[in-house]
Amino acid sequence: MRKIEISSLRPGMILSSGIYNSRGEELIMAGKQLTDAYVQQLLKQGVTVAWVDDAAPLGQQVNDVIKWQTRLAAVNQVRNILLDAKDSGRLVIEPQNLYNTVGEFTEQLLARKNLIFNLVDLRSQDDYTFAHSVNVCTLSLMTGITMGYSREDLEVLGVGALLHDLGKVKIPDQILNKPGALSKEEFDIMKKHTIFGYELIHEAGNIGEVQALMALQHHENYDGSGYPVGIQDKKIHEFSQVVAIADRFDAITADRVYRKAFPPHEAFEMCSAAGDYFVKDNISKAFMHNIAAYPAGTLVELNNGMIGMAVDTPKGFSLFPLVRVFYNSEFQPVPKQFNLPLYKKPGLCVLRVLQDSMGYKFKELR
Known part of the structure; x- marks a missing residue:
């Protein structure tokens, strides 16, 4: 059994695990032999990966650092939070639910401490922001564990990571989903998602200030070249830097409406050179420690x-x-x-x- 990208599926392959969309609905059950029609259906649905038993040379299962059921539940949780905030213009949230999710992630990561991140993805274009937030949370927690963070710090880091892109709910869809390059005016609006996220979390009143800072600062760069303010070095909270490199890696390895994903080994090179200009060097090293430049199946x-x-x-x-x-x-x-x-x-x-x-x-x- 091996994991394979949907775009690489071939008729005749046998699914060793059912395929579900991001809402948890089963699209094709386990044991089905793929046909052209099935492959086209999955592509149309925007599903990205599948488990197959196709007698390929790999012949072994690749374990994700987080169980797919847990990951899927978290994607749906983030979706509900962000869509509610988009509709109401404010963040209404029960923090304990997020802390419970982060706690479950942490337990699974600690139980799989020897596993490396192999770029497992459950997102489609329509669900990019929701699944991206969950991936960033996973990568941030792995980095925090490597850096020796306490359980309390991991909780704060994980919740902030789940909410880091919250401010995008206030960005017009025509900018978020524009297939081409943004104009300067459009990019100036896009950059405001960091400020909007900070304001939404701060105004909610029941999420910590550190999590609000993570939403505000996750596009600030260690050398001062980031946004929205252009602060640098120690003025950027360490948790914001952890989320920043996780955010960058996951973003560049995802298909976007305006470009194709970069291969993991190229994304690895980009992020491994980020020390002391994008994030502090020790954070960059801790992050890269958990990334497979050549994921299983490559x-x-x-x-x-x-x-x-x-x-x-x-x-x-x-x-x-x-x-x-x-x-x-x-x-x-x-x-x-x-x-x-x-x-x-x-x-x-x-x-x-x-x-x-x-x-x-x-x-x-x-």
Whole structure:
């Protein structure tokens, strides 16, 4: 069983797990053999990933750091909060419900401390903001755990992460969903979502000031080049910086109306160079510690010419996955597939990422 992007599904693959939309409705049940019609239906619904049992060389399950049921419930919770705020113009919320969600996330992350973030996604274009907030919460909590935060600090961080983009409910849809580049005037309006988020949380009166600051400051940069104020260094709350790098990574690895997603390894490079100009260096390092540059299922060519698939990445070795090798440097199938742990092999590394269409050829030649 392996996770695969919907765009890479092929007729004949067998679903090993049911596929649900972001509202929890089952679209296709487990055990179904995919047809062109099913694939097109999933693409139309905006579903992004599926679990399949297609006899591909990976042949093993990849565990998410958060159970999908928990993640889905959190997406729906954030959706309800943001849509209510959009309709009413104010934040009416029971904080304990958010703290309970963050607590459940924290328990699961602590129980899976050895797992790395493998870019699991349940979002469609229409649900981007809601699922993005949940991903940012997950990534922020993982970073906070790496940095040794207390349970109390993790609660504050997690709730702030879930609400960091709250202010977007006051941004006109024609700007939020514009398929092209924003004009200067439109971008000036977009930047106000940080101020709107701060005001909504502050005015609610039952969420802490730190969470309001996280909404306000998550686009401020350590070197002073961010917005809305352009503050720098220690003037930016540490939690705001944690949310900032989580926000950036998740945003650039998502399909948007105005551009395609960047591959995880490219996003990794962008964020790994962020230390002491985008966020404080120790925060950048703690964040990257939890990210798989080559998520499980990624087809790669190694610098020795071998070709295989990333199947796992140990925490702290983000660029050096365990690779299942099935082609030698002459592009001939190896007599017997084997695992090559790059993190234990000095001098060996991933040279480039291959297209998933090649993975289907590998399946046929296996």
